[in-house]
Amino acid sequence: MTSQYTIVGAGAIGGTLAVHLHHAGADVRLVDADPEHVAAVREHGMRIQHPGGELSARLPISTPEEAPDELGAVLLAVKAQATDAVAAWIAPRLAADGWVASMQNGLNEATIAAHVGPERTVAAFVDLFADVVAPGVVKDGGIGAIALGDFAGGASERVERLAHDLRHWGEPIVTANVEGFLWSKLGFGAMLVASALADADMGDLIDRHRAGMHALVREVLSVAVAEGVELEGFDAFVPGEYLADEARADAATDGLVAWLATQTKKRSGIWRDIAVRGRRTEVPTQYGPVVEAGARHGIPTPLTAWLVDAIGRLETGAMPMDEAHLDELDRLAAA
Ligand SMILES: NC(=O)C1=CN([C@@H]2O[C@H](COP(=O)(O)OP(=O)(O)OC[C@H]3O[C@@H](n4cnc5c(N)ncnc54)[C@H](OP(=O)(O)O)[C@@H]3O)[C@@H](O)[C@H]2O)C=CC1
Numbered sequence: 001m002t003s004q005y006t007i008v009g010a011g012a013i014g015g016t017l018a019v020h021l022h023h024a025g026a027d028v029r030l031v032d033a034d035p036e037h038v039a040a041v042r043e044h045g046m047r048i049q050h051p052g053g054e055l056s057a058r059l060p061i062s063t064p065e066e067a068p069d070e071l072g073a074v075l076l077a078v079k080a081q082a083t084d085a086v087a088a089w090i091a092p093r094l095a096a097d098g099w100v101a102s103m104q105n106g107l108n109e110a111t112i113a114a115h116v117g118p119e120r121t122v123a124a125f126v127d128l129f130a131d132v133v134a135p136g137v138v139k140d141g142g143i144g145a146i147a148l149g150d151f152a153g154g155a156s157e158r159v160e161r162l163a164h165d166l167r168h169w170g171e172p173i174v175t176a177n178v179e180g181f182l183w184s185k186l187g188f189g190a191m192l193v194a195s196a197l198a199d200a201d202m203g204d205l206i207d208r209h210r211a212g213m214h215a216l217v218r219e220v221l222s223v224a225v226a227e228g229v230e231l232e233g234f235d236a237f238v239p240g241e242y243l244a245d246e247a248r249a250d251a252a253t254d255g256l257v258a259w260l261a262t263q264t265k266k267r268s269g270i271w272r273d274i275a276v277r278g279r280r281t282e283v284p285t286q287y288g289p290v291v292e293a294g295a296r297h298g299i300p301t302p303l304t305a306w307l308v309d310a311i312g313r314l315e316t317g318a319m320p321m322d323e324a325h326l327d328e329l330d331r332l333a334a335a
């Protein structure tokens, strides 16, 4: 039987997954809110630019207003701050045997489950490196890991099937501990968010501002451990090393920076939202809950709270991007 997926949010991640699922033989439909992007995909198909060439797929796409009344398997790939509203939109359209997978950064699964039920929620971790560079065109800026599992625990047949359907992309990890990957990505992601404070390569900034970067990772991962999460390593990120001593964190960062240098995507999605798209970011939605969980466990997260605030000031134009903000982060970490 042919698998059928509706991808809601057909941008960098949704577009990339859509093209690979299509090339593995799945029936893929897209829903996206950006009318220019929708028009371009209708005209030229969804295109992915690789260093080695282009991969494309002609796929049916609609705006949310034109979307089908009933949805089956949904892959959700909108920015985290849109999750609540989009999950509320999906819920009444979701078939009885339908389900929703969060192909996002952050802890979106509980928000989705509140609308569609935990048993219809699939958890996923994605470490792809992609950007929408023009309407209908995604640049694939490098490869990382994907992990999949059920939000309610374990890995059901639908999860195994999704992993199989992603074989044109690569080999996803199927696990009962997606949460461990998502929290580790929040730790790694805190450095990526901090790199958006300046207009320079993510890897170079992480390398030059290790004191502040390591302290941020430690805050986030300490909260994860207090939450009872078993952290998972992925790609070149080894979470446990940041909770050990500074020498081990340094060695871990050497490896991470070397790996980031192999990726052609040099700026984070957060940088892109601010510098290119001029829009609000998902940082408060992703890191607000980390600060709240830290407060519940008595774990101070002053640098994470500072970072959320600093990104907010960049978003409103109250301050410009400048590497001096990362010098300040280093000073705060040392204080
Ligand atoms: N890009 C990357 O390399 C990575 C991204 N991620 C995560 O994946 C998630 C998606 O990010 P990314 O793909 O980069 O984001 P993009 O902005 O590229 O794509 C999201 C798309 O969703 C659309 N959208 C917004 N609201 C709706 C709606 N109500 N219904 C349908 N579509 C909607 C957006 O339209 P509009 O622009 O008009 O709002 C946009 O086209 C994020 O959580 C991100 O952190 C994770 C790993 C890597």
Ligand SMILES: CC(C)(CO)C(=O)C(=O)O
Binding pocket: 105, 126, 127, 128, 129, 130, 144, 189, 192, 265, 267, 268, 269, 270
């Ligand atoms: C850097 C990257 C691509 C890592 O997955 C990311 O999560 C982002 O763009 O913010």
